[in-house]
Amino acid sequence: RSFNRLDPRKLDQADLAEAYDRVRRSTEALIESLGPEDQNLQSMPDASPVKWHRAHTSWFFETFILKPHLPAYRPLDPGYEYLFNSYYNGVGRQYPRPRRGLISRPDQAAVTDYRRHVDGAIQQLLIQLDPPTLRQLAPLILLGLNHEQQHQELIVTDLKHAFSFNPAHPPCFGTRHEPSGQNAAFDWLGFEGGLFEFGHEGPAFAFDNEMPRHRAFLAPFELGSQPVSCAAYLAFMDDGGYERPELWLSDGWSWRQVEGIDAPLYWWREDGDWWHYSCTGARPVDPDSPICHLSFYEAWAFAEWSGARLPSELEWEHAVRALPIEGHFADRRRFHPEASAATGLTQAYGSVWEWTSSAYAAYPGFRPGKGAVGEYNGKFMANQMVLRGGSCATAAGHLRASYRNFFHPHQRWQFSGLRLARSAS
Amino acid sequence: RSFNRLDPRKLDQADLAEAYDRVRRSTEALIESLGPEDQNLQSMPDASPVKWHRAHTSWFFETFILKPHLPAYRPLDPGYEYLFNSYYNGVGRQYPRPRRGLISRPDQAAVTDYRRHVDGAIQQLLIQLDPPTLRQLAPLILLGLNHEQQHQELIVTDLKHAFSFNPAHPPCFGTRHEPSGQNAAFDWLGFEGGLFEFGHEGPAFAFDNEMPRHRAFLAPFELGSQPVSCAAYLAFMDDGGYERPELWLSDGWSWRQVEGIDAPLYWWREDGDWWHYSCTGARPVDPDSPICHLSFYEAWAFAEWSGARLPSELEWEHAVRALPIEGHFADRRRFHPEASAATGLTQAYGSVWEWTSSAYAAYPGFRPGKGAVGEYNGKFMANQMVLRGGSCATAAGHLRASYRNFFHPHQRWQFSGLRLARSAS
Amino acid sequence: RSFNRLDPRKLDQADLAEAYDRVRRSTEALIESLGPEDQNLQSMPDASPVKWHRAHTSWFFETFILKPHLPAYRPLDPGYEYLFNSYYNGVGRQYPRPRRGLISRPDQAAVTDYRRHVDGAIQQLLIQLDPPTLRQLAPLILLGLNHEQQHQELIVTDLKHAFSFNPAHPPCFGTRHEPSGQNAAFDWLGFEGGLFEFGHEGPAFAFDNEMPRHRAFLAPFELGSQPVSCAAYLAFMDDGGYERPELWLSDGWSWRQVEGIDAPLYWWREDGDWWHYSCTGARPVDPDSPICHLSFYEAWAFAEWSGARLPSELEWEHAVRALPIEGHFADRRRFHPEASAATGLTQAYGSVWEWTSSAYAAYPGFRPGKGAVGEYNGKFMANQMVLRGGSCATAAGHLRASYRNFFHPHQRWQFSGLRLARSAS
Amino acid sequence: RSFNRLDPRKLDQADLAEAYDRVRRSTEALIESLGPEDQNLQSMPDASPVKWHRAHTSWFFETFILKPHLPAYRPLDPGYEYLFNSYYNGVGRQYPRPRRGLISRPDQAAVTDYRRHVDGAIQQLLIQLDPPTLRQLAPLILLGLNHEQQHQELIVTDLKHAFSFNPAHPPCFGTRHEPSGQNAAFDWLGFEGGLFEFGHEGPAFAFDNEMPRHRAFLAPFELGSQPVSCAAYLAFMDDGGYERPELWLSDGWSWRQVEGIDAPLYWWREDGDWWHYSCTGARPVDPDSPICHLSFYEAWAFAEWSGARLPSELEWEHAVRALPIEGHFADRRRFHPEASAATGLTQAYGSVWEWTSSAYAAYPGFRPGKGAVGEYNGKFMANQMVLRGGSCATAAGHLRASYRNFFHPHQRWQFSGLRLARSAS
């Protein structure tokens, strides 16, 4: 079972050491086929070089655990505090994000050294600390591990974005391509309304933005049994979905016009067929696979066209709370969503993140953590929409029903799709 | 009593004619001191020329009432359909919004003719229609009147914005300046939690976005007795409020840096004192008057600095629902917020719009109106935040407890301030 | 004969008063059909409102003549020094050029007052000054008059640009439209090479950039007998001229692609025919009329396509120096180029400015005037190309063989065309 | 002696093979200390990755020599034709220049293979061709070698630009730093006027833009004996040179304001001293070393401040034509300009490129080469200014008196300085 299902304060030194080792090694396993040039690419300000992710996740442990809690710790390079700080103003100024791809030195080998340096110090800290102190630190260590899991997903999506500019469409991750299979028939699943509790509960790890547990009222609603497929999305496109302003939010229609959007990200037309750039290279669009790389605006327009709507994040959470947290995750090393022949509410977790109709905002009574770590989630609570459910690039064991992901409505480089909802009549 | 408090289906021909006449004449009264050059100014894409507002509000009646319901109606100029359509894709293409200020012809006199042409036709329609048809049309006529009231407010805020670029700081509206008076002492007012109903109810006019009436759960909370004053905001500024990233949302801090923001809109420093451009010209900042021309980001940062937060739109609605809809509105012709010596929950209505923490979104079960009129509100439900309560530039009689205004978080040219809230301990 | 052909020091008080009066009145005559809204339009940073031109030309007399030379002079409004300064850093800061259209006050009536105020003071100055002082001032007065003539041309081109955004294509100047007539046959005219003198000579007025008189060597060359016609340009377009990068300068090709240029400014296609917006409204393109509203890049590409080249400014000056300064100028009040049935080197002056291959640069030994007036021409000697010959919007009497106009290579809103040249074999 | 001083048609197979080998190996020697990440950096659209330069110079030989002249030639990768084409529309479309840094694959090892592949094919071609054919091809081979020498200089300046964004200021080239020495005293050197010949003459290699040889007239002038030093430039800065609009061209002043320029590129102030990023890392500014990394605008403003001007390119060429082509070039592997204690006209070649007052334009009678190679120089003849003399990063043997370099007036990332001129009284 994932360390994320356990009470951190009951993890002993060996548990933590193993969890740490497992997460850190899985980052390095993910990138083992990438060359130094690959690791240095940055294709837009929203994305970062692989090398930077590998360093920044180490910086996180160094900054929030080693520097304050291991007195003997000596940083490998004093310049890294500035270079690998993402956005923590409480720690200090940051190297400008859009220029991360201009840092060739430290090179990837030096970053590997940095990771080893931090790994050694963390293992040393785990050995040295007495159990009560360790219990106190455990939540922060788990935060560091969950943070690294999040950056593992970004490594996949950021490099996919960068590689998409290469006219040769080289594969980037998980070179083994397998057919997606077939979907079960679509169905509507109904849910009663009522006053329910939402958000994370219990001793296991969760991010601050999933709390506090609180009550909210839901009207009765229905949810689609499966994420929207490429076949359904192609029907929307064939029906002029990208040319009909009445289906779009006003900001979405402007975005579409200014950016010249007429298909999901990474799609192109060739001899009458739709192709897309996937992590295993150029592939024909597979009708049964869940649609992904949609913006919120496209997801909204599709839902309008369907005569339905996006679910709110609370509807989604309510609907899935009893389901097992299983799905098509990164541990399968097939970095593309896949069809599912299962019936009932399928693929709630994995395959694609699902846009919801909910703006990312604080739960009633929310207070971010103290100090710079408090900048992790709270300061992003404007202009972003919540996505739920995880994707094929999310680490297995990383998710739960209350998990909230969030992106700006125009962003498409995540594995982002949707599930339909409608209000019960 | 305002026609907005009555059941539109109980208004007879004379009621409607009088309401129409009153609203239309108040638009013309508002702009009577403006010259033709004044009326043609457009200082940013978000704002429109006064002349355009005068024409567009007429276009609204022409498009949604006269063309479909008065068979004998002849448009004054066929080009106006395109020129004065704001954003109704269902009606057709629109002249590009950022270029409205480039239209010198029709000039202001021609627009006056256009208004008279439409006025005559509407009065003719009111006389001709049989009572049952009139009852059916009444909601649409009231929509047109409320629409014109909204544009009256925009006439004030848009021209104030344009005039602010004139180094001579000429007065634009309501040249009579009066001192603002003194505020009562600030107080926190407590409210019980529970499951309550929200949104508009009853036969009187409301916009579609205020509906449907629905239930939601509130935790106990407290609200500030009055809008935040300039004195309080100056204390925030003196305490380095604009230089401390920990007080700001991430998008807000970027906005502040990119735009070089360090004070509310229209403020400048002169010999150690803060001045601002008001509708009556350059004035020293009055400490007791409610702070206004804030972005959502600034309102948020101020609330953080205060150890408080913004209220949600539902907390606001719950707190004010029993209060009379009174306040400092446009009928006073003093287009600047004013202090209030009253105690209890004061100035809920009028003086300044109050930013809430709520993203502008559909209420559960929301469905926009059929046809092009359905574009009025619904398609803007992304990236905007709700403001409540009305301002010194809002038409008296225009508001109610369920009224939802909305703007993008960086926008500041409305009379936008805030009221503090906090969760009850 | 124009005052520009005479020795300024031989003009007496009456001559100067009459010249001043004539130029100033011709500005007012030009704009008499324009309403206040028309006069306030600014459609791009390169262009200014008509009202601003009327004020700025008055500012020029006020700043460089009245303030220094008429002790009793009192400015009408002290704010005008800042508001109507175009680019003279030596005079002080300037109101931002892109915002000139946001100044509704002073309105057009107040600007008329300003013009009268300055006119009165100038006439007073002319009466008061003793003849020797007047002789000294005369060159500066003539500079002011030539300056106003230049702004008369800009009034036409700037307002034409602004009106082009009006979908109704209203006429702006010279409402009488007349057919253009037919051209004589095209011919090549040959010129011997040699060491020649260039630039202005003699006592009559000229701008500083036309001096000093200097020697330069020309190889033998040929010049087209007439400006390039629309018919010839249409042949270039039909031959794919806008789609063939090999015809274009690299910067020109980029400009074309980024801006989406595929025809001269103000042209559009309607039912298979080319139309254009002219000062008398929408008109079909007239094949015999000289092509205009071209950028330097388009002129270059056309010349490449023709197997020819643009003339250098010195070739042009050498070729026309013996010709009379006659042509289709603004005094005809037909603000569009016209065909000419004359033979020999025709239309050297008037109809269209002709792009040359010469970058605008200082002549050897050039020194700009002392003081702020020295900013008139010299500081623009980078990134601009010289045009020669004047246009249908240039004041009659304003030009001479050595006259140098200059614009950036992408600018098209002047009446700018070309004449072909080639090196003699 | 450099192959550039010889008649290409007199070079035999062995001469060409040796010249080819020498130039190609010097490229690889230049970059031998760079890692794969270094070679992939692109810091602005004007600059390219080192790896791209290495591939593009090979592409040039492949495209213009191997494909048309070696029938057995097989490209290593068909995608390279598109990927490594810089701007030759005659060859086909090009991968977008601003995205060159996003191409991680082919990686640097694959580019090394590409270079070897081309090298082998060229050596094979040199062996196979009969002498008459070789004589015909020799000018094209020399063009390829000169092209590669130009890109060697760009490798230095482009990577220096990229490394300048690294806060650690890592050295990039020629890590041996040596003090610059002291300058001789500044002197003015006079030149007679007259009608002279300019441009390249004789059988040795030159670019098409240096021809044809032609006559032009020069007035008498004087030239500074040495390039302007940092000490002189610091005096300009101390005298408010960056704050005085009267010293600047209008476009230069706008550029300075928009970009916030107040020192040469790569300079910063630290504890009251000026430092700069050099190829050997951060260094204090050396007063005696020639000023470099100036834009044309800064060079112009400095000359104005000095009461002098920039020389025209013809004045420069006339003044240096008798001097030996010696100086501080790239073969010294010290990539920074240096002082010179010599007297007379010093450092005409090497150390810094010298901005001239001449816009880059065709010489009278200029015709570019036939086919795609004709795009090499001619299509850039707009908006650029000529620089003369070469720099510390120019290959020794690459230059001559008639050599014309050219950049846009705002560009500063070359080793660009200036030499003063003035007109003889």
Ligand SMILES: [Fe+3]
């Ligand atoms: Fe992070």
Ligand SMILES: [Fe+3]
């Ligand atoms: Fe409207």
Ligand SMILES: [Fe+3]
């Ligand atoms: Fe002027």
Ligand SMILES: [Fe+3]
């Ligand atoms: Fe090249």
